[in-house]
Structures are given as C-alpha cells and as structure tokens.
Amino acid sequence: MTNASALRREIEHALEHRFPAALTPAQKTIHETYATGIAAVDALLEGGLPVGAISEVTGPECSGRTSLALSLVAGRTHGGQVCAWVDAEDALDPESAAACGVSLRQLLWVRCRRVAGTGKVTAKARMGHVDQALRATDLLLAAGGFAAIVLDLGGTAVEDARRIPLATWFRFRQAADRARSCVVVLGRASYAQSSAAAVLKCAPLRAQTAGGTVLRGFEYSVARERQRFVPGAAGGRKPPASTWNAPWSATGAWVRGERG
Numbered sequence: 001m002t003n004a005s006a007l008r009r010e011i012e013h014a015l016e017h018r019f020p021a022a023l024t025p026a027q028k029t030i031h032e033t034y035a036t037g038i039a040a041v042d043a044l045l046e047g048g049l050p051v052g053a054i055s056e057v058t059g060p061e062c063s064g065r066t067s068l069a070l071s072l073v074a075g076r077t078h079g080g081q082v083c084a085w086v087d088a089e090d091a092l093d094p095e096s097a098a099a100c101g102v103s104l105r106q107l108l109w110v111r112c113r114r115v116a117g118t119g120k121v122t123a124k125a126r127m128g129h130v131d132q133a134l135r136a137t138d139l140l141l142a143a144g145g146f147a148a149i150v151l152d153l154g155g156t157a158v159e160d161a162r163r164i165p166l167a168t169w170f171r172f173r174q175a176a177d178r179a180r181s182c183v184v185v186l187g188r189a190s191y192a193q194s195s196a197a198a199v200l201k202c203a204p205l206r207a208q209t210a211g212g213t214v215l216r217g218f219e220y221s222v223a224r225e226r227q228r229f230v231p232g233a234a235g236g237r238k239p240p241a242s243t244w245n246a247p248w249s250a251t252g253a254w255v256r257g258e259r260g
Contacts, residue, residue: 032180033049033050034048034147035047037074037075041222048072049184049198050182052178052179052180052182053198054169054173054184054195055183055198056187057069058187058199058202060204063202064202064220068202070096070097072150073148073150074101076106076147076148081106082145082146082147083146084108084148084149084150085107086110086140088156089152089154090111090113090129091152091154110133113129137149141172142175144181146181147182148183149184151184153191158189161188164191169193170195172192173192197226199226200224201225204218204219204220205219205221
C-alpha cells in the first residue's frame with residue numbers, strides 16, 4: 001500500500017463517524033425528466049425537460065417555442081396528468097393547443113389581462129399583467145398536483161421581464177422541487193438566470209411548401225444553451241458544436257423530426 005493510500009484510509013477512519021466517506025466523491029443523481037415528444041429535442045436534452053426544476057425556452061416570435069411547450073403539455077395531459085398554462089399576454093389559442101394534441105379537459109388556462117388606464121403608461125402599469133402571472137404561478141406551485149406549469153412571457157417586452165426579481169425565480173425553483181412540477185418559462189430571452197436548470201434557444205429556419213404555393217409547415221432549430229444536470233449517466237457534456245443544432249418540423253401539430 002502506498003503512503004498516499006495509507007494516509008487516506010487513516011483520515012477516513014478518523015472522520016468516519018462525523019463525515020462518512022469524507023474523501024469519496026458522491027454518486028451522481030439520476031433526475032426525472034418529461035419527454036417533449038419531439039425526438040430531436042429529447043435527444044438534445046438526453047431525455048427531456050427536468051422535473052422539479054425550471055426550464056426556459058427562448059426565441060423570437062414564430063420560433064417554435066410555444067409549439068415545443070404545447071408538445072410537452074400534450075404528452076402529459078394525454079397521460080392523465082393535469083397541467084397549467086399561465087398566459088401573461090392572454091395569447092394562447094385553445095383550438096391550436098387542441099390541434100397539437102393537448103387534452104383541454106386536463107389543462108388549467110390562467111388568462112392575465114392588461115388593465116386599461118389613462119394617461120402616461122408607466123413601467124409599473126406595463127408590469128401589471130406580469131405580476132398577475134407571477135402570483136398565479138406562485139399559487140399553482142403552492143397548491144401542487146400539476147405535472148407541468150408553463151409560464152408564457154413570450155409576448156412580454158424583454159426589458160419588462162428582466163424586472164422580475166431574482167428572488168422570485170429562486171422561490172419558483174424551490175417550489176417546483178417541492179411540488180415535483182416541470183416549470184417551463186417561455187420568453188424572448190432567458191430571465192431566470194442561475195435558477196434555470198435547462199435553457200433552450202429556438203429559431204425559425206424556413207417554411208415548407210408543396211408545389212411552391214401550398215404551405216405545409218415550418219422548420220425550426222433548437223440549441224441547448226444550458227443544462228445543469230444530465231438525467232442519465234452519460235455525463236454533463238454539451239453535444240459537439242457540429243451537432244448542437246437539432247432541426248425539427250411542425251405542420252399544425254408536431255411532426256417528430258430527427259436529429260441533424
């Protein structure tokens with residue numbers, strides 16, 4: 001036995017009653033995930049979006065972020081679970097959600113609306129509907145029982161969404177862990193910062209047509225910007241840059257694409 005091994009065993013023996021396995025690295029925890037139902041995205045995330053954590057799906061309008069969230073909710077609701085959609089801008093179209101496979105009977109739709117006022121529009125007035133959405137999300141997480149909660153800030157100006165205190169995101173992260181709920185934040189940019197376990201960035205690529213005149217759908221790209229942990233035992237490395245963009249297509253409802 002080498003001197004280093006003998007010293008290590010001596011230290012562990014001395015500390016074993018206070019700190020078991022003091023010098024032994026902790027085993028990796030396998031975290032639960034929910035599949036999005038899109039093969040390319042699930043492959044990119046090595047399983048899906050984490051349960052008991054916050055995930056952010058970012059991108060401009062028409063980038064596929066809403067369709068990605070609807071695909072996740074469709075899978076949960078058709079499995080008999082209840083989900084919630086907190087709609088800060090009252091922009092969700094239930095018919096489109098149903099076309100994407102969402103079981104509306106299993107979905108709680110929280111609609112937030114701007115309060116009409118007179119005079120100069122202040123930052124506080126602009127944030128009114130965002131505050132409604134945040135309070136609703138707080139209540140839903142405290143109540144529990146929701147497999148997934150989508151906080152849709154996609155129509156909110158970036159400068160307004162960035163006014164949300166970091167303490168709010170930290171509280172949501174803790175509450176999501178207690179409730180074992182998958183919280184998905186949709187936005188034009190990333191707002192939760194270190195409280196987000198995963199961040200996906202979506203972008204539109206091209207429209208798909210038939211015969212040059214018939215619109216068949218749209219093709220998007222999605223990149224993994226951050227992933228705090230990997231659900232399986234494959235390790236926490238990002239995919240190589242050459243394969244990081246994973247294209248997928250949507251024609252009304254999702255057509256499951258393959259990794260590019």
